[in-house]
Amino acid sequence: MLRLASILYSLIGTTIAGTLVIAALTMGYDTLQPILVAAAAGFVVALPVAWLVAKGIVDNN
Numbered sequence: 816m817l818r819l820a821s822i823l824y825s826l827i828g829t830t831i832a833g834t835l836v837i838a839a840l841t842m843g844y845d846t847l848q849p850i851l852v853a854a855a856a857g858f859v860v861a862l863p864v865a866w867l868v869a870k871g872i873v874d875n876n
Contacts, residue, residue: 820869827865832857 835853844850 816869816873819872820865823868824861824865827868828858828861831861831864 832854835857836850839849839853844853
C-alpha cells in the first residue's frame, strides 16, 4: 500500500499545492513567502490524503 500511496502522493501533492498557491495569489499574496508557505502546506496536507485514498482503493478490492 505504501507504493500505491507514493504514486498517488505525486499526483495529489501537486494538485493540492497548486490549488493553495492559486488561492494565495487570488487573495493578493503575491510575494515569495506566502506562495512557498501555501505550496509547503499543500504538500504536507497531501500526505494523509494520499494515504486515505490508497487505503480506500486497497480496501475496495
